[in-house]
Amino acid sequence: MIGEEFNNSKIKIGELLVKNNLITQSQLQEALEIQKKTGKKIGEILIEENYISEYEFKNFLSLQKGYKQINLSKISNEIDVKASNLISKEYALKMKVFPFKFENEMLAVATLDPLNIYLNDELRMLTGYEVEPYISTNKDIEVAIRTYMSDEHSLKEVEEITKDLDFSIEDDLAEDIDLQKNPLIRLANQIILKAIMMRASDIHIEPQEKHCLVRFRIDGILQVIREVPKTVQRLLISRYKIMSGMDITETRLPQDGRSSFNYHNRFIDLRFASLPSVFGENISIRILNREESIFNLQNLGMPEREMDVYGKVIKQPYGSVIITGPTGSGKTSTLYASLTQISTPEKKIYTVEDPVEYKFPHIMQVQVNQKIGMSFAASLRAMMRSDPDIIMIGEIRDYETAKIAVEASITGHLVLTTLHTNDAPSSVARLFEMGIEPYMIASALRCVVAQRLLRRLCPACKKEADMSNIVISDEVFSILKDKKIYEKTGCSQCNNTGYLGRVGIFSVLLVTPRIRKMILDKSGTDAIENQARQDGMRTLLESAAEKVADGITSLEEMYRVVF
Ligand SMILES: [Zn+2]
Incomplete structure (x- = not known):
């Protein structure tokens, strides 16, 4: 494989190697002995006998003969898979x-063999390009082929998809991404x-039987963004x-x-999870914006009247807020917004969450881990031993x-937590059901x-x-009448969904002295x-009707969510 010319000058090459102190005279003699028996090429023998590495040998040859040589593992940034996949x-x-x-x-x-004219001709016919050969090692070439070349030309499909309008992006960052030469990395990004x-x-990323779906959850609703072929699915999932x-x-x-992911200097955390399915692995990626400013009760949509009541309660030094x-339904965002609102440097805030959705710089956040016995309760x-001021419990699930x-x-602690009930009054009943004494509640x-x-x-x-044809239900008639x-x-x-972003609606039940009395009496x-309404x-x-009256949302959306 080393080429005709080398065979003719085999002795000369051996001597040159000795002269350059790459092998010893006795190694050359041994190699020549082996050559007599096997007829193998001298370079091959020297490499097999570990007298010289393949890389050193090729490097030496290229220097002697004036070939360009290349160490592929050192130029991975320059490798252009468009060239490879020709x-x-x-x-x-x-x-x-x-x-x-591509070069000029x-x-x-x-x-391995820059002088193989037939091979170079064949490559020229296959690719349509004149070939500039570089000498390299067997190992380097094989690793590069396995790393950068794909089966069945699926990278070409990836290439096609990235050209597709659905993924075209008008953004400064898109230019950086376009510079990425590997179409697979480009598509993933x-x-x-x-x-x-x-x-x-x-x-x-959801593999189906015949293709694979890319879906985004936007404003809580999953939308199919597009389908990708099975060949691309496998590559994309590997990339992620x-x-x-x-x-x-x-x-x-x-x-x-x-x-x-750095998006215009905003750090976006990406949490990946893979789940095997019959049609291949599913990958889901949660996008978490590290900015905390979004955790603001007003931005979440809490109206002034509810803010007044709720804001006073969470400023109290102790008590439970559910x-x-x-x-x-946005409970975690409300908890985070509440913590952000009351967080001051002197207050020790601890959270127990499953999962920890956002990391806050000044809050001690604990991830529940059932496997090692770190339940919410444990x-x-x-945590109680570290004397916290404020405790956030992701969810109350058990007695x-x-x-x-x-x-x-x-x-003497302020406890913020969540429950899974339909409305505020039934949370009291849920605590009764869990076995908590009415006087404690x-x-x-x-x-x-x-x-x-x-x-x-x-x-x-x-x-x-x-x-003209819409009847507004009695409960909200007074809020919506005469409103646009x-x-x-x-x-x-x-x-094309008609909606952009979300807004919270809130119903705040304040435990007044009369309600406290009713809880003690275990009222229904x-x-x-x-x-509470009185x-x-x-x-x-x-609360939803008020958002409709303000033109923030539609009647249709109000009935979808609240009825
Ligand atoms: Zn629109």
């Missing part, structure tokens, strides 16, 4: 060639950038696994990993946790906030609704609700 992987492996870049309109090819720009909270530090060879067990609602017991929370609030509980998230109408395309009511349309800014949910509590429906 030929098939099978051909590259068979012929031991690796095109690695020629194709630079790493080869484009998907993430696109998701950030569309304000998605999650990216899902590499990016997030997962084990790329493990495909049968779920894994998780993380990475980050945020309630189904999964995805974490809380450990044990509820009991610790209630005890902590009675003994009555002395601990300060207020319960029920909440939901409504999608905001896109300000660019919302239009006034024709109300808007409905969705859909435009390019809102991805309806009775507590009636009293004391000024607005329902979720009323």
